Each structure stands twice: as C-alpha cells, then as structure tokens.
Amino acid sequence: xxxxxxxxxxxxxxxxxxxxxxxxxxxxxxxxxxxxxxxxxxxxxxxxxxxxxxxxxxxxxxxxxxxxxxxxxxxxxxxxxxxxxxxxxxxxxxxxxxxxxxxxxxxxxxxxxxxxxxxxxxxxxxxxxxxxxxxxxxxxxxxxxxxxxxxxxxxxxxxxxxxxxxxxxxxxxxxxxxxxxxxxxxxxxxxxxxxxxxxxxxxxxxxxxxxxxxxxxxxxxxxxxxxxxxxxxxxxxxxxxxxxxxxxxxxxxxxxxxxxxxxxxxxxxxxxxxxxxxxxxxxxxxxxxxxxxxxxxxxxxxxxxxxxxxxxxxxxxxxxxxxxxxxxxxxxxxxxxxxxxxxxxxxxxxxxxxxxxxxxxxxxxxxxxxxxxxxxx
Amino acid sequence: xxxxxxxxxxxxxxxxxxxxxxxxxxxxxxxxxxxxxxxxxxxxxxxxxxxxxxxxxxxxxxxxxxxxxxxxxxxxxxxxxx
Numbered sequence: 415x416x417x418x419x420x421x422x423x424x425x426x427x428x429x430x431x432x433x434x435x436x437x438x439x440x441x442x443x444x445x446x447x448x449x450x451x452x453x454x455x456x457x458x459x460x461x462x463x464x465x466x467x468x469x470x471x472x473x474x475x476x477x478x479x480x481x482x483x484x485x486x487x488x489x490x491x492x493x494x495x496x497x498x499x500x501x502x503x504x505x506x507x508x509x510x511x512x513x514x515x516x517x518x519x520x521x522x523x524x525x526x527x528x529x530x531x532x533x534x535x536x537x538x539x540x541x542x543x544x545x546x547x548x549x550x551x552x553x554x555x556x557x558x559x560x561x562x563x564x565x566x567x568x569x570x571x572x573x574x575x576x577x578x579x580x581x582x583x584x585x586x587x588x589x590x591x592x593x594x595x596x597x598x599x600x601x602x603x604x605x606x607x608x609x610x611x612x613x614x615x616x617x618x619x620x621x622x623x624x625x626x627x628x629x630x631x632x633x634x635x636x637x638x639x640x641x642x643x644x645x646x647x648x649x650x651x652x653x654x655x656x657x658x659x660x661x662x663x664x665x666x667x668x669x670x671x672x673x674x675x676x677x678x679x680x681x682x683x684x685x686x687x688x689x690x691x692x693x694x695x696x697x698x699x700x701x702x703x704x705x706x707x708x709x710x711x712x713x714x715x716x717x718x719x720x721x722x723x724x725x726x727x728x729x730x731x732x733x734x735x736x737x738x739x740x741x742x743x744x745x746x747x748x749x750x751x752x753x754x755x756x757x758x759x760x761x762x763x764x765x766x767x768x769x770x771x772x773x774x775x776x777x778x779x780x781x782x783x784x785x786x787x788x789x790x791x
Numbered sequence: 792x793x794x795x796x797x798x799x800x801x802x803x804x805x806x807x808x809x810x811x812x813x814x815x816x817x818x819x820x821x822x823x824x825x826x827x828x829x830x831x832x833x834x835x836x837x838x839x840x841x842x843x844x845x846x847x848x849x850x851x852x853x854x855x856x857x858x859x860x861x862x863x864x865x866x867x868x869x870x871x872x873x
Contacts (some may be wrong), residue, residue: 669850
C-alpha cells in the first residue's frame with residue numbers, strides 16, 4: 415500500500431514538474447516570437463551561358479561562361495506598422511583566370527587584332543553602375559534595404575534603397591515571383607528614395623522620389639562652377655515616378671492579372687566643359703520622360719504559362735546654354751555657334767542656346783513568356 | 792467591481808489569443824474561406840512548409856482539391872505593398 419502511495423506521489427510530482435516545464439517552454443517561445451523579429455531566407459543560382467555575338471559584316475563569335483548569383487533576404491517586423499526588407503547579393507563569374515578590364519565593351523580587339531569577350535560589364539539590363547554587374551571580384555552589394563511604414567490602412571510611406579531593379583519579366587528566368595516595383599522595360603536601376611503608396615482593394619497609386627546626388631569633381635573635362643568662379647560641387651537632381659497599378663487574383667483564366675502604368679521624369683545636368691584650355695560654362699540639362707504601360711498574367715488557364723507585355727515611350731530633350739568667355743581666335747570660338755561676331759559683341763558668347771533645343775523619342779516593346787514546369791502541362 | 796475586472800480580463804485573454812493566432816490557424820482559416828474545407832490542425836501542420844516556405848508569393852497552392860494563396864511574404868518586392 416505504501417509503495418502504491420509513493421508511486422502515485424512520484425507520478426504527481428513528475429506530472430507537475432513536466433507541466434511546469436511545458437509552460438515555461440511555451441512562455442519562452444512566446445517571448446522569442448516577440449523579440450526575434452528577423453526572418454532570413456535566400457537563394458543560390460548558378461548559370462551556364464552559351465553566347466554568340468555577331469556584328470554586321472563580321473564573323474560570329476561564340477563563347478561560354480559560368481556565373482553565380484546569391485541572394486540573402488532579410489525581413490523584420492518590429493511593429494504592426496513597420497516592416498524592413500533587405501537583400502544582399504553576390505554576383506560573380508566563376509573562378510576567373512585573370513581579371514577583366516572594367517568599362518571595356520563586350521567585344522574587345524587586342525593589339526594583335528584578336529577579338530575576345532571581355533570585362534565586367536555583363537549586366538542585367540539598366541545603366542552602367544546602377545545595374546547588376548557580374549564581376550570577377552568577390553563582393554556583396556545591397557540590392558534593397560528599405561522600410562514600409564503604414565500611416566493608415568491605405569497609405570504606406572517607404573524610405574531607403576528601394577526594389578526598383580529586375581522587375582517583370584526578369585523573375586521569369588530566375589523562376590521567382592515578381593521581384594521589383596517597376597516593369598523592367600521602364601527602368602531597371604538600383605534607386606534610393608522615398609515612396610508614398612495608396613492601396614485600396616485591387617488598386618494602388620504610388621509616388622516615388624528617387625533623386626540623384628550630383629557631385630561635380632575637379633576633373634579637367636567635367637566639373638561645375640558659376641561664371642564668377644564659385645565652385646558648385648554638388649546638388650540633388652529630382653527623379654519622380656508616378657505609378658498606377660491594378661492587380662486581380664480572382665480572374666477565372668489566370669492566377670493573377672496585373673496592369674500598371676507609370677510616368678517618370680528627371681532632368682540631368684551637363685557639367686561645364688573645358689575645350690582647348692578654355693572653360694565653357696553650362697546650364698544645360700537633359701530631360702528624360704518615360705511613359706510605360708505593362709500587362710501581365712500568371713499561370714494562365716492553370717497551364718503554368720506566364721506572359722507579360724510592356725510598352726515604353728521614352729523622350730529625351732536637352733535645354734539650356736553653354737557660355738564661353740574667350741577672345742576672338744581661340745580654338746573654341748570656331749566650335750558651334752560661337753564665332754568672332756559673338757565674341758566681339760561682348761566678349762561672352764552663347765555656344766549652344768535654347769534655339770538648339772533638341773529632343774529624341776523612342777518606343778520599346780518587350781514581350782516575355784515563360785512556363786513553370788512544376789505546373790500542369 | 793470584481794465582475795468588471797473579470798469581464799475585462801476575459802476580453803483581454805480573448806484579444807491576446809486572437810492576436811497570436813499561428814501559421815496553422817492561418818491555413819485552417821484560408822482553407823475554410825477559400826473552399827469551405829474543414830481542415831484539422833494536424834493536417835494543417837503538415838502544410839506549413841508548403842504554404843510558408845516553398846511556394847512562390849502570389850501563386851495558388853493545391854492542398855488536396857482546394858487551392859489557397861501562398862502565405863510566404865513577397866520579401867518587399869513592391870514598394871508600399873505591405
């Protein structure tokens with residue numbers, strides 16, 4: 415009888431201790447859940463490229479290369495209103511035997527007349543340093559690092575390095591979901607800035623302010639100063655985007671249907687020029703206007719087929735003047751409209767004036783289709 | 792007074808429980824809302840990896856005759872879509 419009582423007592427104590435332990439552990443999990451706001455994920459991709467390059471009138475050149483792309487994604491939600499998103503990336507050629515020259519074109523002719531594929535300019539769209547650049551150098555770059563802050567249920571304020579590169583359809587060949595805000599055709603560069611988004615049901619209107627910081631260094635061919643000699647070293651030049659977007663994931667014929675339209679506007683300054691030792695003061699700006707319309711449907715008829723179609727109408731124009739303050743007979747005086755008559759009139763000439771305002775426009779179309787092999791045929 | 796405190800306490804407990812509804816509850820609710828499917832929690836546990844890790848944001852995931860939206864975050868792909 416005593417043994418039974420002892421056994422029951424022991425069982426009771428054990429149960430109590432176990433219950434306490436479970437409770438403690440659950441409490442710890444709840445605490446951890448509140449404190450550990452970070453989530454990490456990532457993706458590693460390796461590519462084999464078989465390339466063929468041909469210019470008119472020359473033989474085709476072929477080559478192949480191996481690349482790798484690593485994404486390390488971060489997300490933190492320290493409060494219900496605020497979320498941080500970040501992505502670090504590593505884009506590199508495999509084991510380069512020798513470093514390629516930065517800034518060279520893709521097809522380089524060496525001193526012996528041999529052509530070879532060159533350099534670190536293998537970019538995924540976009541413009542120069544603003545694009546993803548596969549390099550021969552090991553290094554990590556920040557693709558995005560920004561915060562969304564919900565002001566109200568409908569308004570979201572964003573700030574930081576925004577997801578503005580590798581938009582649809584870049585994600586098709588990565589096998590990813592949509593990766594960026596803009597369609598790739600409209601703009602594909604890494605931008606820091608501020609955004610304000612209004613969301614209502616399937617609709618979103620977004621305003622992004624992504625200004626350029628301009629630094630006019632002291633190079634001999636491109637710097638900026640006032641005519642009184644005061645240096646104008648830096649300034650910000652605005653880049654605005656106004657975007658409307660409609661998403662519908664309840665259509666019967668596709669998983670999601672997206673329509674977006676955006677307008678982008680910026681004025682990029684053209685620095686002072688030094689010609690034959692003479693300074694030409696510049697207040698010229700290049701204006702850029704983009705207007706894009708984009709359509710996308712994913713997993714059409716449950717077939718795994720995704721399709722996107724983008725239109726881009728782009729226009730650039732130059733405005734402003736180049737001024738010179740040079741005596742008659744200087745080499746620069748024979749360039750453009752600045753001549754001896756101009757100079758004789760006041761010793762200061764307009765080299766390029768508003769009457770020479772020029773504009774160029776173009777139209778781009780990008781159609782992309784992909785098939786997710788995991789989905790039904 | 793005690794009754795009021797009891798009611799407030801009960802309400803707080805209720806709010807607290809709802810606020811911390813987990814991934815399993817999310818899946819059960821989504822299945823119910825999308826297809827009227829009653830999913831047991833034990834079944835939903837088996838779907839957590841599929842719904843929160845391996846699916847692509849925006850796609851629909853088949854959970855046995857019922858399709859529900861992937862619950863994985865889009866990682867901030869679109870500004871202000873939070």
